[in-house]
Amino acid sequence: MRGGFARPVISLQHAPDLHSLRALLALLALVALSGCSLFREPPAPEPVEAPIAASEAEPAASEPEAASAPEAASEPAETPGAKPAPKKPRPPLIRRHKPAPPPPVAASAPPAPPPAPLVQTHTLERGTFRTLLDSEVRKPDGKVVGRAVDMVAGPGGKPQEVVVNLQGFMGVGDRKANFPWSAVHINTPAKTPAITLALTPAQLQTPERPKSGAPQPGSPEAGPTRLPMLDANVERANGAKVGRVVDVLLGGSADPLAVVLDVSGTLEKRRTIAADWSALHFVTKNNALEAQLEMSDQQIDASPAYANDLPVRAVSPAAPPATPAAPAAPAAPAVPAHGDQ
Known part of the structure; x- marks a missing residue:
C-alpha cells in the first residue's frame, strides 16, 4: 500500500x-x-434532479397538448462502458391543413342598358284630328257639297289644294274640283262634317263640265311643284319603296299631322302605319315632286299598327345615339422667336 x-x-x-x-x-x-x-479519492456526487418550478402554468385544457419529449430524469444514468439504450422513435407530427378559403365572389356586372329604340312615336288622341279621305265637305251655311278625295302638296310639303268630289243630282254629274287650301277649316268634333270651305258663293259655283279632250279642272296631276298625296308612293333616298299613302290626318288648324302608309308586302296581310308628317322629305326627282321617308325595314316592323278605333301613334326614325366627343389634343408649346433668348 x-x-x-x-x-x-x-x-x-x-x-x-x-x-x-x-x-x-x-x-x-x-x-x-x-x-x-x-x-x-472521494466518491462522485449523485446527480440531483432539478426542482420543477411551481410557477409554470399548466396548458389550457382547450388546446391540444403537443407530444412532449421524454424527461431527462426518467432516462437511466449511463454507466461507463455500457451501450446506450436505443432511443424510441418519435411519432411524426401531423399537421392538419386548413381548408382553402372559398374564392371571392365576383361582383356581378351591371345589367346591360336596353337597346336604343328604332323609332320614336307621337300619340294623337282621337277627337284632336280628322281623316282626309272621304270626309264630308260643307259650305259655311252647313250644306254638304261633296267629299274630299285628295290633297295636293307643294314644295316642302306645304298643302296647296284640296280635291273635292262634288255631288250631282241623284249621283249623276259628280265631278272633281280643286279649292285652295287656305279656305279649308277642320272641324275636330266627331259626327260633324270634317271640312268647311270658307269661300264666297261665287267661288263655290261649280264650273261647267268641260268639253271632251280638254283638261278637267281639279285633275290632281303631279308635277315638279305638285304632289297629290293619295295613292302616292313614299320611297327612301335610294329608291326603295317604303309604302303607299292611303290617308292623311289633319289637325284642328288644318295642318297635316301624319300620313297613313300601306306597308304590306306582296304576299302579306295588309298592314298600315302612321308616319309623322315632319319625317317626310319632299324632293324633286325626274321632274316630279316626291315624298321620301328614311325608315329601314326593321324600323317599319317595329312601328305600331294603325287602327281606326285606337289612339294613333305616329312614328318617325329614332335619332342615332350621340357618340362621345374625343378628348381635345394638348396644345403645342409655343416656339420662342429667334430674337427671344
Missing part, C-alpha cells in the same frame, strides 16, 4: 515484553489505515 509513515525496524531481541510489542503493532496498523484514507 502506498503512502503512510515509514515503519521503524524493531528488533524483537530488544523488546521489553510481549505486551509492549502488541501495543506497538496496533499503533502501526492504526497509522497505516489512517494514511490510506487520506489518499483515497
